[in-house]
Amino acid sequence: DTEVTQTPKHLVMGMTNKKSLKCEQHMGHRAMYWYKQKAKKPPELMFVYSYEKLSINESVPSRFSPECPNSSLLNLHLHALQPEDSALYLCASSQYTYSATQRENQPQHFGDGTRLSIL
Amino acid sequence: SQQGEEDPQALSIQEGENATMNCSYKTSINNLQWYRQNSGRGLVHLILIRSNEREKHSGRLRVTLDTSKKSSSLLITASRAADTASYFCATDDYSNTGKLIFGQGTTLQVKP
Numbered sequence: 082d083t084e085v086t087q088t089p090k091h092l093v094m095g096m097t098n099k100k101s102l103k104c105e106q107h108m109g110h111r112a113m114y115w116y117k118q119k120a121k122k123p124p125e126l127m128f129v130y131s132y133e134k135l136s137i138n139e140s141v142p143s144r145f146s147p148e149c150p151n152s153s154l155l156n157l158h159l160h161a162l163q164p165e166d167s168a169l170y171l172c173a174s175s176q177y178t179y180s181a182t183q184r185e186n187q188p189q190h191f192g193d194g195t196r197l198s199i200l
Numbered sequence: 201s202q203q204g205e206e207d208p209q210a211l212s213i214q215e216g217e218n219a220t221m222n223c224s225y226k227t228s229i230n231n232l233q234w235y236r237q238n239s240g241r242g243l244v245h246l247i248l249i250r251s252n253e254r255e256k257h258s259g260r261l262r263v264t265l266d267t268s269k270k271s272s273s274l275l276i277t278a279s280r281a282a283d284t285a286s287y288f289c290a291t292d293d294y295s296n297t298g299k300l301i302f303g304q305g306t307t308l309q310v311k312p
Binding site for chain 1: 220230231233235240241243244245247250288292296297298299300301302303304305307
């Protein structure tokens, strides 16, 4: 069982709907990530939160709005999405983004994703 | 463009055989990680190798890193049907931000 829980597992929405994806981890990790993954492609980074603050936004369209209410939760609010936004959305967490003492990125723990379909 | 490129894109072997996947990258790195993704699931971290390491083992996995050639390889020995999955290498972009850049991945099929 994964230690990063994502809900819902599947979501079908119209282009005018507003919905949210949720991600939760209880490993005490202080970095959380959103990725988008298309079929047979690698994950593409969307957002990084470090200590509940947004540290990286990879020029993601504003119809995707991330939120980190506390150190265990990460949300992705969706509004007015396009058909090309249909994909698997993965959440991940890590102890930190980067360890200055070890001089390395931390391994990331992934949830099983939300399969999003835009009609 | 992706930092890491992997080959082969697809690999099909019989159970018990070894599987080797290669990853190349373009810029300096702090470390390189390998992940596995089973169909319809999230990614699972397999192993991390630092830039000052040349080889690392974990169970049936052996990873090598050649920073002069900017390449890494993942060897799975005595493969099992359960090893069927996609395998991705991931590098940092040397920005110390935690950002990982994934390679295109190798799809491994292990036939029983």
